[in-house]
Amino acid sequence: MKKAFFAAAVLALALTGTATAAQTVRLGLVGGIYEDFWAPAKEELAKEGIDLEFVPFTDYVTPNRALSDGDIELNAFQHDIYLQNEIKEYGYKLTNIGGTFIEAMNIFSRKVKSVSEIKDGDTVAIPNDVTNGGRALKVLAASGLITLKESAGFSPTVADVEKYNVKVEIKEMAANIIPAALPDVTAAVINGNYAMDFGFKLEDAIFRDTSLNEKPYWNLVAARTADLEDPAKVELYGKVMKAFRSEATKAVLDKMFGGYVVCAGWDEDFLAPFRK
Numbered sequence: 001m002k003k004a005f006f007a008a009a010v011l012a013l014a015l016t017g018t019a020t021a022a023q024t025v026r027l028g029l030v031g032g033i034y035e036d037f038w039a040p041a042k043e044e045l046a047k048e049g050i051d052l053e054f055v056p057f058t059d060y061v062t063p064n065r066a067l068s069d070g071d072i073e074l075n076a077f078q079h080d081i082y083l084q085n086e087i088k089e090y091g092y093k094l095t096n097i098g099g100t101f102i103e104a105m106n107i108f109s110r111k112v113k114s115v116s117e118i119k120d121g122d123t124v125a126i127p128n129d130v131t132n133g134g135r136a137l138k139v140l141a142a143s144g145l146i147t148l149k150e151s152a153g154f155s156p157t158v159a160d161v162e163k164y165n166v167k168v169e170i171k172e173m174a175a176n177i178i179p180a181a182l183p184d185v186t187a188a189v190i191n192g193n194y195a196m197d198f199g200f201k202l203e204d205a206i207f208r209d210t211s212l213n214e215k216p217y218w219n220l221v222a223a224r225t226a227d228l229e230d231p232a233k234v235e236l237y238g239k240v241m242k243a244f245r246s247e248a249t250k251a252v253l254d255k256m257f258g259g260y261v262v263c264a265g266w267d268e269d270f271l272a273p274f275r276k
Helices: 002-022 032-046 062-069 080-090 130-143 175-184 192-197 225-229 231-244 247-257
Strands: 024-030 051-057 074-079 094-099 101-103 105-108 123-127 146-148 161-164 169-173 187-191 219-224 261-263
Touching: 024 032, 024 062, 024 231, 032 051, 032 074, 032 231, 032 247, 051 062, 062 074, 062 080, 062 094, 062 219, 074 080, 080 094, 080 130, 080 219, 094 225, 094 231, 101 219, 105 130, 105 192, 123 130, 123 175, 130 146, 130 169, 130 187, 169 175, 175 187, 175 192, 187 192, 219 225, 219 231, 225 231, 247 261
Parallel strands: 024 051, 024 074, 123 169, 123 187
Antiparallel strands: 074 219, 094 219, 101 261, 105 187, 146 161
């Protein structure tokens, strides 16, 4: 009798441990600042018995591999253009389950007060990576400096410039060094995080990003596609998205970035097609 009771107790404990583990969601993040973004959601989910565990990464390659391999349940560090490029290159079976925010890319200058002052022969710097560089070219097109081919899509290259409305020289360089190089060029398209790191105020931009409503540039949360066949996981991940999309999160974004980071996609339910 005692042995039977002991066995039942052990089984109950094991089942309890399994249930608890099932409510742990490992979220891959790149950079400690993302943990600040997600802190309000972590606190809110804890009230529901869900442990949102932050798993830090130091590069942009490993998080999708870790997600694909099952080392984490979700990641939140990329926009959809980057995700689709990774899927194409590595064959990952990953799905965008919701937008989080978008970082503005604006044009700054130490030499001119407006885009209209930029003249033929001036140099404009943009990031040299495919995704940020492509978006920067779209910002230049929106400003009127260049015209892109209709076929350019969301990741244009310099080769996709159909016309230089102002005959500027586009100089490609690493995104993180562009702010320091600003005195050496006429103007530059600078990522929001780097602009803020170097103390550039949003109102100092000579042209403001107009792509904030374009979905491919929204940062997102990604999950394994296979997991979305499990109704329990769809429900769990839905709770994670709901917890992130809160006034508390918005307050953190506003306080830390003052307009450089804007909430994006919060009114869209990307998980709806997977609910059964």
